[in-house]
Amino acid sequence: xKLIQLFAVVLMGLMLASCSGKKIQYGDATAVETTTLxxxxxxxxxxxxxxxDDLVTFPPIVQMTSTRRPVVFVDKIKNKTTEHIDTESxxxxxQTKLLxxxxxxxxxxxxxxxxxxxxxxxxxxxxxxxxxAAAFGKQTGAEFMLYGNMSSIVKxxxxxxxxxxxxxxxxxxxxxxxxEWAGEKEIRKTGEKSFMSx
Amino acid sequence: MRRVILNTIALAGLSSFIVGCxxxxxxxxxxxxxxxxxxxxxxxxxxxxxxxxxDTKTAFVGNLLKAQASIKNDSGSQLNFQYKFKWLDKNGFExxxxxxxxxxxxxxxxxxxxxxxxxPNPTVNSFKILVQD
Numbered sequence: 001x002k003l004i005q006l007f008a009v010v011l012m013g014l015m016l017a018s019c020s021g022k023k024i025q026y027g028d029a030t031a032v033e034t035t036t037l038x039x040x041x042x043x044x045x046x047x048x049x050x051x052x053d054d055l056v057t058f059p060p061i062v063q064m065t066s067t068r069r070p071v072v073f074v075d076k077i078k079n080k081t082t083e084h085i086d087t088e089s090x091x092x093x094x095q096t097k098l099l100x101x102x103x104x105x106x107x108x109x110x111x112x113x114x115x116x117x118x119x120x121x122x123x124x125x126x127x128x129x130x131x132x133a134a135a136f137g138k139q140t141g142a143e144f145m146l147y148g149n150m151s152s153i154v155k156x157x158x159x160x161x162x163x164x165x166x167x168x169x170x171x172x173x174x175x176x177x178x179x180e181w182a183g184e185k186e187i188r189k190t191g192e193k194s195f196m197s198x
Numbered sequence: 199m200r201r202v203i204l205n206t207i208a209l210a211g212l213s214s215f216i217v218g219c220x221x222x223x224x225x226x227x228x229x230x231x232x233x234x235x236x237x238x239x240x241x242x243x244x245x246x247x248x249x250x251x252x253d254t255k256t257a258f259v260g261n262l263l264k265a266q267a268s269i270k271n272d273s274g275s276q277l278n279f280q281y282k283f284k285w286l287d288k289n290g291f292e293x294x295x296x297x298x299x300x301x302x303x304x305x306x307x308x309x310x311x312x313x314x315x316x317x318p319n320p321t322v323n324s325f326k327i328l329v330q331d
Contacts, residue, residue, distance in 0.1 A: 030299040045299035053316040062260040101319050
């Protein structure tokens, strides 16, 4: 009898503790986020997933990547929206997914200065065995460039607000100048006036 | 009588402890080799009773698995829910965990919508669709 009482008290305590509404908790990073109408994590993840799917399944790209892994560099995405959006974060995700697909290789233009300094150190400092130092002039040049734009249209009236995003990504052949592929992702979000917050 | 109340409290406490304060329900739809689908887990019958996978297609684009599923709303009311693809390799290991976000989807009564996904890399040879409200 006392055992049942003790069991009941312990479980009620656990139940109350589990429902006590902690101020800090971890959440699912891939969950749909609708805190505000502004650009959010769900938008970033959706854009990256859609554009990567489009690129790796585009027939000429499928044919090209079936036998080799073309080298690409990512240029900056022009942010033409009224918001401050870290577009580099979007291209980082796209780049990571493409790299992990095993279809493409990348040269990282954001690390050029650091690479130069490291090579200079290996060649000039006298601290590195010359036979084991990375040589200048041996890097592989990119064949393709990924670049694009992000724009938005915001409309509002006294009751509601509508935000439309369009993200365009393009792949251009650096040697020929020909655009080999372009993909777009559109997102529309609407909210009532009371929940508006861009 | 008192014992019955205590037992009831114990049972309520146990079930609350197990489910916590979660309100999400998740159903996992497995697509078999022969194309048939099956909901293999669900916290609640509400969503899985209202939704059905009416058609699935798979194809390899190059060496990447492309999956398509038509999700049908069998209920008489509009359903707003989220779906997500889960990719598995031949050994059943999940590939690129959290690689795809939950995607919001809205389906009007008795209508169906098609969703598509492409595997993150060539090791994938099967997939699941997760839905939650």
